Amino acid sequence: MSVRIDELDRKILGCLQVDASRSLDEIATEVGSSKTPVWNRIRKMREAGIITSQTVTLDAEALGFDACFYVLIRTSEHEQDWQKRFLEALNARPEVQEAHRLAGDIDYILKVRVPNARAYDAFYQALISEVKIHNVTALLSMEEIKSTTALPL
């Protein structure tokens, strides 16, 4: 499934990751090419699903989302049905920004962004009432030191 990407594609992606609002001309100049080829390559990478989407990133704190938790979850249930319901619960909750199934001792990790601790508790209570969870540890963020979605191409 890994698509062929050459050096020029990589440079283009690098540019777009930094700032997707720049004009084709600017990008073309920076990567040492010209508009049309750059445009064609971007289109192809969009179609191939390499470029997933184009979004804005917002300042969470400025919008009143002052609390961020990483939640470590252990479960005793490992049946298909439980997993399906758990997954649906996560997808239905917009405060869950990330969810990964893990290898080892801890089964899942979530990143949860909420206005305050009370909102986290509401989320937590709602979650454990929907699906059975064996053990939960919440790690409260005091400070976001670094945050990027950029891949090190």
Add this chain to the structure above:
Amino acid sequence: MSVRIDELDRKILGCLQVDASRSLDEIATEVGSSKTPVWNRIRKMREAGIITSQTVTLDAEALGFDACFYVLIRTSEHEQDWQKRFLEALNARPEVQEAHRLAGDIDYILKVRVPNARAYDAFYQALISEVKIHNVTALLSMEEIKSTTALPL
């Protein structure tokens, strides 16, 4: 520091979070307004720092980044100087996508995206050679269940 945001602003941000490549006209129609006010509001929110940046999100696996780790870090050093060097080390390493300082038992959590386990080990060795770290636990992701940067406005 929390800026005044009304219902219309919130709708606009919601639109942009979903797809920032849409035209002003489309957004204006969807939020029930027209181009000029929408444009002015977007500009203001950019200036206010509410809209931080505009980027593309890339498919990490399609680009060969098959491994994702959450790294839990305990340290015995809590001096200013140590913290400064640790922070610089994190910022210098592009494979670190997120870094948070935590409250409680565990001091820091990192999200690290790399091509494979070997690359993670290289990162890990480099990090502990630069700064003294008391205890490290790496959680290996088996599956990315959910991933979004969108805030639940």
Add this chain to the structure above:
DNA sequence: TCTGAAAGCCGATTCCT
């Protein structure tokens, strides 16, 4: 596959309500 040019749409500004 890249270059160059042409067409049409969109972002940005201005004026009017």
Add this chain to the structure above:
DNA sequence: AGGAATCGGCTTTCAGA
């Protein structure tokens, strides 16, 4: 402060090499 109209520029397309 929102709506309409305008202009310039950029995206997008299409020949041609």
